[in-house]
Amino acid sequence: MEVKKDILWRVYLCFIGMGLFGVAILVKIFLVQNIEGNYWRSMADSLHTRYVSLEADRGTIYSEEGRMLSTSIPYFNLRVDFAADGLREKNGKRFTDNVDSLALCLSQLFKDHTQKEYKNILREGYQRKDRYFLLKRDVLFVQYQAVRNFPMFRLGKNKGGLIAETKNKRINPFKLLANRTIGLSRENAQNVGLERTYDNFLKGVTGKRLMRRIAGGTFVPVEGYDIEPENGRDIITTIDVNMQDIAETALMNMMVSNEAQHGTCILMEVKTGKIKAIANLGRQPDGSYWEDMNYALQVGEPGSTFKLATVIAALDDQYVSMNDQVNLNEGRLQIGKRTVFDSEPHPGQTNVSIKHAFELSSNVGMAQLAMRCYAKKPNEFVAHLRKLNLDKATGIDLVGEGKPVIKSTKSKTWSATSLPWMSFGYEVLVSPLQTCMLYNAVANNGKMMKPYLVNSIMEYGQPVKDYDPEVVMDSICSQNTLRQVKAMLEGVVTNGTGRALWTPYYKLAGKTGTALVANGKDGYKEKIYQSSFAGYFPANDPQFTCVVVIKNKANAVKFYGGAVAGPVFREVADKLYAIALEKQRPMRAAVAIDTLLAFKTGQGREWKTILNTLDLPMQGAVGNSNWVSPRVNGKKITFAAVKQAKGGVPDVTGMGLKDALYLLENAGMRVIVRGAGKVTNQSIPGGSLLERNQTIVIELS
The missing domain is CATH 3.90.1310.10 (Penicillin-binding protein 2a (Domain 2))
Incomplete structure (x- = not known):
């Protein structure tokens, strides 16, 4: 009996447990469906959908x-x-x-x-x-x-x-x-x-x-x-496609003919600082050229184009004038353990004016000038270079502009020869765009403009943001200094290293540059030269500043700035000057009447409106209500009255369809129209006896 009770107790316990488990399942189903349903449905959706x-x-x-x-x-x-x-x-x-x-x-x-x-x-x-x-x-x-x-x-x-x-x-x-x-x-x-x-x-x-x-x-x-x-x-840029094509083509022609490594050509609008063209070409492994890097933004030793900054400093600090003498020492000068060489020797030339030393691009002359003015206070020279913003990037709206270097006596690499070498563009690092910015300031009567590439941001054809010209410095130097450096830059083309660029049609101003470039661990052994030319045109009313910098191949036969970069500058200037001249050229003869115009007989008041609106030359008078027929007499329009007989068929010869229908239908005639243009023939002559409901055929051509 005890065994039976024990078994029944266990069975009941199991039954109760199973019942409770079933109830728990039902409760959970209820919770999932009615309370937690949204949560689990979203979880399921997230496993099967995604954005x-x-x-x-x-x-x-x-x-x-x-x-x-x-x-x-x-x-x-x-x-x-x-x-x-x-x-x-x-x-x-x-x-x-x-x-x-x-x-x-x-x-x-x-x-x-x-x-x-x-x-x-x-x-x-x-x-x-x-x-x-x-x-x-x-x-x-x-x-x-x-x-x-x-x-x-x-x-x-x-x-x-x-x-x-x-x-x-x-x-x-x-x-x-x-x-x-x-x-x-x-x-x-x-x-x-x-x-x-x-x-x-x-x-x-x-x-x-x-x-x-x-x-x-x-x-x-x-x-x-x-x-x-x-x-x-x-984005609406400042780039002009035609100018870009001119700059790109001129640069490409020189790069190919001289097998150069890479080069850049920058064209800036003088008054605004807008970059109208910027070409950058690098030689590819197969010998072709492509825009692979923005060389205009890369810093390097600029060479002789930097001499402009040296003469601005010396003249503006009032240590010298352009007519003061400087010793060229026949193109060779020993300074400590280093020797300054001119790119070309100047036998027999010792004392020449600073202006002529600049025109000849004499390194010795610039070194002598810097030593005379700043040997005891080199940081004053450095300060003037920094005043010209040569230690700062231009801030153009492009990422990747190089960081310029204008060192001072506190720099680790400063030495006794740093000052003279800096004077002719070595031991400093600036970009071609910085050079362009400086030369553009001279062209712009001393006002330095920030270079930029974007005019406006547009949305659905409407501007949402405009970019205006930005003045970096109102004046980079005194007007007296400016007058002298302009004369020196023009003298380079008329009497210096840029003589081959001279043209009788308009004035050019600029500076050549030829710099020996270091090539990594090999240093200067391979004789790689960087040719450059920086200037503006026309010199008497500058519109554009142009800078060309080309890095030549090792041991290139042609490497002087005036022979490599100069012709690119001249080609760009010639083509832009020709375009401007064509736009400004006056007409050779007085305005003549275009006799291909469709002159039609019409009402006087309508012809008066046309004459006044188009400002056409006229002879005689035109009434408001009469019908007139125009004729070309020489260079003026004359009008003959067209009389319509009362009770007769209107004369619509020479009229447009609108006027012809107006007269004929108002006269009670049925009109059949053939052709298009103006009336050349009507089946019933004008002035004939008018009969009611008469049909007339008019032919237009």
Whole structure:
């Protein structure tokens, strides 16, 4: 008996436990369905859906005259939903009826597979019921337009199954022109140029698209859940495509002929600081040239173009005038253990004016000048260089500008020869753009402008941000100093190292430069020279400043600044001067009447309006109410009255259709019109007896 009770107790206990467990399950089901349901449903959704980014259309970069320099064009990835209801209804009759012709069209358009191969590809996707079947990548817009009209696909998404994924590709329509300055927008690498500087404006705001996972782990878009992207804004640059082409072509011609390593040509508008052109060419392994780096922003030893800063300092500190004498020592000067050489010896020339020493680009003359004025106080010379902003980057709207170096007596590398060597452009580091900024200040009557590349930011054709010219310094020196350095720069072309650039048609001003460049560990052994020319034109009314810097190959036969960089400067100046001259050229004869104008007989008041509006020369008077016929008499228009007889058929010869119909229909006539233009013939002559409801035929030509 005790055993039976013990067994029953255990059975009841198990039954009660199972009952409680069942109740607990029911309670949990209730909680999950009614209280925790939203949470778990969202968890389930998150495992089967996800958001993907929708890239905004990147803004376009334009030249100043409105031509595209960098823009985005759409490319498409074509996919097919082979499980679309409309495509599979009636046992896939729509697919079966169209697959042959669709395969043929795809084969003829893309030419990458035969019709049979495309048919097999389409059948494979259909048999798998693939809802996101990849048909073709990177399809051009014109190809996509054609595909949309192909058999089956033209029936729409539900019946045809076509899905197009859009993506944008960045292109520079002008290829080489200012390529490095405009920059590159790359998916997996850092942008450069203006594409990088103004990326926040250009890229817009990214959107989102909800994607749902289907069989096979593929994600397809969920319609109605897109957050549309905001397109990027456009950039209007200061670049002029024609000027850029001139600068690029001139630089390229010299680079190719001299087999140079790399070079740059900068063109700046004097009054504003706008960069109108900036060419940067580097030699590639195959011998071609491409815009591979922005050499205009790289710092280096400038050579003799730096002598402008030296003479500005000495003249402005009032230690000398341009007519004071300096000893050239026949082109050779020993300073401590180092020797200063001129690029060309000057036998028999000792004492010459500072102006002529500058014109001859004498290193010895500049070293003598610096030692005379600043030997006991070199930091005063350094201070003046820094006053000219040569120790600061220009601040142009491009990332990657090099850091200039103007050292002082506190610098670790300062030595007894630093001062004289700095005077002719060694032991200092500045960029070609800094040189351009300094020369432009001289051209601009002493006012230094900040160089810039962007005029405005545009959104839907309206400016949202404008960039105006910015003055860095109102005056870099006194007017007396400015007058002297202008004379010296003009003298380089008329009586110095730039004589070959002289032209009788307009004045040039500038400075040649030839610097021996160190080549890594080999130092100066390979005799690599950097040729440069910096100047402005026309000298009597400067419009543009131009700086050309070219690094030549080792042991180049031609390497002087006047022979390598100078011709590039001259070619740019000649072409821009010719363009300006053509625009300003007055007409050789007085304005004549264009006799091809369609002069028609009409009412006097209408002709008076035309004459006043177009300001045409006229002889005689025109009444308001009479009908007149115009004629060209020499260089003026004369008018003859056209009288209409009362009770007679109106004379509409020479009139336009509007006036002819007005007169004839008001006279009660039925009008038949043949041709277009003005009336050349009417079937009933003007002045004939008018009969009511009479029909008249008018011929126009």
